[in-house]
Amino acid sequence: MNKERAPKIMQQGLLMPLLFIIPALLILTFFVVYPTINTIGLSFKDAKGEQSAAVMCQEGQPCWGPFENYRHVLTDEVMLLAFRNNALWIILMVTGTTGLGLLIAVLVDRVKYEPLAKAVIFLPMAISFVGAGIIWGFVYDYKSYGSQIGILNAIVTGLGGKPIPWLTRGPWLNNICLIIVGVWMWTGFCMTILSAALKGVPTEVLEAARVDGANEWTVFWKVTVPMIMPTITVVITTMVVNVLKIFDIVYVMGGGQPGVQVIATRMYQEQFIKYNSGLSSAIAVVLLLLIVPVGYMNIRRFQQQEVMR
Amino acid sequence: MSDKAKRILGSIPLHVVIIGLCILWLLPTFGLLITSLRPFQDINETGWWTAFLSRRDPEAADRPRFTLNNYVAALVGYRGRKTYAEACLGENPDPDCAGTGLMSPQGMGRAFINSLLVTIPATILPVLFAAFAAYAFSWLEFRGRQLLFAILVGLQVVPLQMTLIPIYRVYTKFGLNGTFLGVWLFHTGFGLPYAIYLLRNFIGSLPRDVFESAYLDGASPWTAFFRLALPLATPAIASLTIFQFLWVWNDLLVALVFLGGTTPVLTYQISNMVTSLGAGWHLLTAAAFISMVVPLIVFFSMQRFFVRGILAGSVKG
Numbered sequence: 117m118n119k120e121r122a123p124k125i126m127q128q129g130l131l132m133p134l135l136f137i138i139p140a141l142l143i144l145t146f147f148v149v150y151p152t153i154n155t156i157g158l159s160f161k162d163a164k165g166e167q168s169a170a171v172m173c174q175e176g177q178p179c180w181g182p183f184e185n186y187r188h189v190l191t192d193e194v195m196l197l198a199f200r201n202n203a204l205w206i207i208l209m210v211t212g213t214t215g216l217g218l219l220i221a222v223l224v225d226r227v228k229y230e231p232l233a234k235a236v237i238f239l240p241m242a243i244s245f246v247g248a249g250i251i252w253g254f255v256y257d258y259k260s261y262g263s264q265i266g267i268l269n270a271i272v273t274g275l276g277g278k279p280i281p282w283l284t285r286g287p288w289l290n291n292i293c294l295i296i297v298g299v300w301m302w303t304g305f306c307m308t309i310l311s312a313a314l315k316g317v318p319t320e321v322l323e324a325a326r327v328d329g330a331n332e333w334t335v336f337w338k339v340t341v342p343m344i345m346p347t348i349t350v351v352i353t354t355m356v357v358n359v360l361k362i363f364d365i366v367y368v369m370g371g372g373q374p375g376v377q378v379i380a381t382r383m384y385q386e387q388f389i390k391y392n393s394g395l396s397s398a399i400a401v402v403l404l405l406l407i408v409p410v411g412y413m414n415i416r417r418f419q420q421q422e423v424m425r
Numbered sequence: 426m427s428d429k430a431k432r433i434l435g436s437i438p439l440h441v442v443i444i445g446l447c448i449l450w451l452l453p454t455f456g457l458l459i460t461s462l463r464p465f466q467d468i469n470e471t472g473w474w475t476a477f478l479s480r481r482d483p484e485a486a487d488r489p490r491f492t493l494n495n496y497v498a499a500l501v502g503y504r505g506r507k508t509y510a511e512a513c514l515g516e517n518p519d520p521d522c523a524g525t526g527l528m529s530p531q532g533m534g535r536a537f538i539n540s541l542l543v544t545i546p547a548t549i550l551p552v553l554f555a556a557f558a559a560y561a562f563s564w565l566e567f568r569g570r571q572l573l574f575a576i577l578v579g580l581q582v583v584p585l586q587m588t589l590i591p592i593y594r595v596y597t598k599f600g601l602n603g604t605f606l607g608v609w610l611f612h613t614g615f616g617l618p619y620a621i622y623l624l625r626n627f628i629g630s631l632p633r634d635v636f637e638s639a640y641l642d643g644a645s646p647w648t649a650f651f652r653l654a655l656p657l658a659t660p661a662i663a664s665l666t667i668f669q670f671l672w673v674w675n676d677l678l679v680a681l682v683f684l685g686g687t688t689p690v691l692t693y694q695i696s697n698m699v700t701s702l703g704a705g706w707h708l709l710t711a712a713a714f715i716s717m718v719v720p721l722i723v724f725f726s727m728q729r730f731f732v733r734g735i736l737a738g739s740v741k742g
Binding site: 130132134136137139140143144146147148149150151152154155158165220223224226227233235236237239240241242243244245246247249251252253254255257263264265266267270305308309312357360361363367368371372380383384387388393396397399400401403404407408410411 | 460577589721
């Protein structure tokens with residue numbers, strides 16, 4: 117037992133705690149724990165989830181036995197494309213949201229209308245990816261001739277250029293245009309967390325650095341950033357997890373183009389369009405494996421908080 | 426030049442950048458709002474930014490500049506090229522009026538109600554169950570408490586995708602696909618790890634004396650939970666409720682898999698209009714705004730709790 121003995125009210129035998137946690141425990145077991153284990157099992161089975169995945173091997177073709185689904189996940193061209201796209205999402209969206217979030221947090225810290233400006237940046241967080249998809253679909257609207265109703269192409273043609281099919285020109289432009297929507301939605305999230313961290317930096321420390329002759333630029337990079345580094349790390353890891361699971365934007369705005377698919381949309385297609393639960397499960401497991409390291413960091417963070425308490 | 430004038434001049438670039446970013450952030454949504462209010466003939470001819478300029482097309486002069494017709498059409502699911510009132514409410518309704526109406530499964534009106542029916546229980550259930558569990562994890566002693574809680578924190582990172590297929594198979598077996606109950610339970614299960622984590626952090630940090638003295642006064646854990654823990658945890662519960670509400674309201678994937686077209690919610694309805702029906706911009710923009718009304722109200726009225734919830738550690742899986 118710890119130094120402080122648990123208060124009497126905490127010692128209620130076994131029945132009382134059980135009554136409090138049983139609803140949550142039952143639902144979690146059935147809806148999170150069981151499916152997770154089941155999905156791992158299905159990933160080694162065939163499309164219908166009945167026989168071992170090894171039966172899908174064909175003579176003369178490479179075969180990984182029960183890992184056949186994983187061979188597809190890790191070698192098929194469509195999957196490699198999805199991994200590439202997801203990697204692009206992570207690189208651009210995580211740096212975009214964190215960078216812009218930090219920039220805006222630093223800037224608005226110096227003006228009186230800070231709450232208003234923050235609310236504006238934060239606003240897209242409240243709406244759905246689907247709604248954002250419509251908003252931006254309209255921004256990116258493309259007509260091959262005539263007057264443009266999408267604002268971007270109106271600007272391009274106004275400057276004398278040819279209209280650009282933003283959402284269908286591969287291999288990079290279409291992906292980047294979708295990622296911009298993600299950045300627009302999630303920058304507010306990063307800004308909010310980073311702004312709170314900035315306010316936690318003691319002003320005396322900043323003043324001391326300024327008195328020593330450091331300019332604002334140096335103060336920011338040499339004092340502020342190191343002091344809020346733990347928060348920046350949290351923001352980055354949280355964003356990596358979010359981006360790994362990105363689905364809605366690509367589903368709504370991608371129009372089914374193979375060139376913009378990501379891991380989560382591939383998984384959906386395999387299960388609910390091609391009815392291949394084995395391959396779909398294997399994709400989900402790979403996604404889980406990609407997320408676990410970050411999850412481990414989150415648990416560590418939690419335990420550190422417990423120690424500090 | 427005085428120091429003050431210099432300071433004001435020096436800060437102009439700062440204001441320009443901030444205001445520029447704010448305009449950039451608002452512009453797409455503003456364009457959507459304006460577009461949704463224009464007659465559809467105008468929408469496809471000219472950009473929304475011309476809505477306030479003089480019209481070049483003489484035929485357009487007798488049309489109103491702004492109208493609510495797109496909203497009416499989106500709500501009742503009318504996809505024709507007239508206004509809903511002209512086409513469907515007269516003595517001889519057009520053929521494309523078939524199946525339209527406020528409760529039509531292809532309209533946003535019905536989808537709005539479905540969204541409410543999905544979201545409200547799918548918000549209350551996890552918050553309630555999480556509050557019970559969080560109380561036990563904070564103020565009741567039992568074996569394996571720390572371990573169980575550590576597992577729970579770990580469950581937060583299990584992605585939704587990991588659970589879809591087995592639950593879908595089980596639901597198919599028990600006829601739960603396309604039912605509200607199925608979606609409520611799924612959202613509850615998926616929302617619980619984060620909900621318990623957040624509430625346990627809050628309830629666990631309440632002062633210990635409060636619970637000890639309640640016990641000395643003869644209060645049972647139930648009384649302590651309902652009379653002390655719940656009221657004291659109101660700020661955390663408010664944050665959590667807003668998060669869960671917006672999460673379910675804005676969710677597409679779960680609705681797509683478990684409800685689909687039989688019980689369309691707002692997000693499903695819109696994505697369906699985009700992907701398979703190719704509805705015009707006049708309908709899409711109005712539909713998108715209808716789906717955004719509730720989140721925007723929630724956001725503006727409860728922004729404080731929203732921000733607090735994010736700061737409490739949003740690592741939802």
